[in-house]
Amino acid sequence: MLQKVWPKKDNRTPNAPPKYTEAAKSYVRSFIEKLPAVPSHYNRKRTNRTYLPQELKNVTNLYRIYLKDCNETGQENVSETVFRSIFREYNISFHIPKKDKCITCINAENNKETMTDIDKESMNAHIEEKNATKPRFKIHQNLRTLNNETIVSSFDLQKVLNTPHGESMLLYYSRKYAVYNLTFYESGTQDVYCYTWGECDGKRGSNEIATCLLKYLDVMDRKGTKHLILYCDSCSGQNKNKIVLAAVNNFIKTATNLEVIQLNYLLPGHTYMPVDAVHAVIEREVKNLIVYAPSQWATYFESARKRPRPYKVHSLDHTDFLNLDDLAAKTFTSATLKKLKCKQVRIATFKKKNPNQMFVKYSMKQESVSHTVILCENISRKGKERKGKGQLKGKKDKQIKINEEASRAGGVLYDSKLKISSMKYRDLIRLCDTGAIPKKISRRIS
Incomplete structure (x- = not known):
């Protein structure tokens, strides 16, 4: 006789409801x-x-x-x-890296086994270029001891200084006002120049960088410097572009003392410069401080170093920045741009005795060849613009002077202060309302 067999009870734990909604x-x-x-x-x-x-x-x-x-x-x-x-x-x-790593070196390290002969050849050329930069830079650092008329300077834009800045928990979860600082460090004199502005006064584009560079060139010219050697990174949106090059070319034509200005562009990812030490000093100065207002940064810059001299700080507003787009368009014709490999330029030299000429090298190796690039404003004898080979034909070119009078002729870059986003404004107001920003400072924001 068949007996009924009942299945055993399933003792497994049933699926529990999700712990979090x-x-x-x-x-x-x-x-x-x-x-x-x-x-x-x-x-x-x-x-x-x-x-x-x-x-x-x-x-x-x-x-x-x-x-x-x-x-x-x-x-x-x-x-x-x-x-x-x-x-x-x-x-x-x-943590945004202070200097982003070299993508070429990283790729080579990660793909050693799969590299082709062409890849290896390209990597070897990259290493040779990197190795050629170091001795050149070291020699330039010692030039001041040999020649008082030569200045070697490196410049770089510090990472964004978010304001308010500090370790307070109340400041973490909010968008902050951005303050920018373009710094120049002279290796021989140890002089430091900081050009600082807020995001309401300007952006971080080529016009802003070129404006600060022109102000620094004017300081060097007034000091009696004859040869100025500059080092910077290869960021095309800021340093390596026709606006910066056109500004330098135009400045040296009207300079009183400067005879040679040379721009040296370091390889991306291999751009440690003495100016980076300045930014490190500033960061240490404010590490345990709370910076409530953008205007306080200039004071902290000046107090960051006592010896041999405090940093020289220049605060800029929106009326200081020049619109150099027209100058760049007249300096670099379409024909010139086709011949110039701007992204590959490593050295650009301008000489007062050779107006409207730029001498470029695409490598820092000693055996690298110098190429002459003709810069000009295309004007015919009748004064009308015409297409040509990028060379001015006539007795004298009509210069666009970059000085306190002239800069206005080209026009300022901004007619009024820039606006911050509504979300950032809301966060800043919230910091004021909660007391994270003191009332005496919050009145300026609201």
Whole structure:
């Protein structure tokens, strides 16, 4: 006789409901998306990765800020493990590198086994160029001891100075006002010049950099400098472009003392310069301080160094920046630009005795060949513009002078102050309302 057999009871734990609601996870994503992430300086065209400000430190610290935000808003919080898992969904990292690494060297290191002969040849040429830069730079650093009429200077834009700045937890979770600082460091004299402005007064483009460079050239000319050798990185949006080159070319034609100005462009990823030490000193100065207002940065710049001399700080506003687009268009004709490999230029030299000529080298090797590029404003004898070979034919060219009178002739770059985003303005006002920014300073913002 058949007996009924009943299946045994399933003692396995049934699927438990999700520990955290979708609303809680959604709030985490909303929190992350509101963070003030910015792209890398050099690699923004190659990658979508963005970077959070240095003061946020790491994910653990960011999670603490998230918990504090949840307590204030009454939102359900998730565990740190879940928070990290959601954070990894975004291509976000911490700490923008002070100098982005060389992409060529990184690729070669990661692909040693698959490199072709052409790749190896290209990499060897890259290494040779890198090695040729060091002795040249070292020799230039010692020129001041041999010749008092020669100045060797390096310049660079410091990483964005977010304001308010400090270690206070109240300052972390908000968008901040950006302050820029273009610094010049003279290796022989150890003099430092800081040109600083806020995001309402200008951007970080070639016109702004060229304007600051012209102001520095004017200082050098008044000091009686005859030969000026400049070192900078190869960022095409700021330093290596026709606007900067046209500005230097135009300046030397009307200079009183300067006879030679040379721009040396370092390889991307191999751009450590003495001016970087200045930025490190400034960062140490403000490390344990709270900077509430943009105007305070200039004071901290000056107090960052006592010996041999304090830094010389020049604060700029929107009326200082020049629109040099027309000057660049008249200096570099379409025919000239076709011949000039601007992205590959390593050295650009301008001489007062050779007006409207630029001597370029595409390598820093001693055996590299110098190429002469003719710069001009295309004007016929009747004064009408005409197409040509990039060479002015006539007795004298009509110069566009870059000085206090002339700069206005070309026009200022901005007619009024620039606006910040509504979201950034809202965050700054919130810092004022919560007392994170003192009332005496918050009145200037609101």
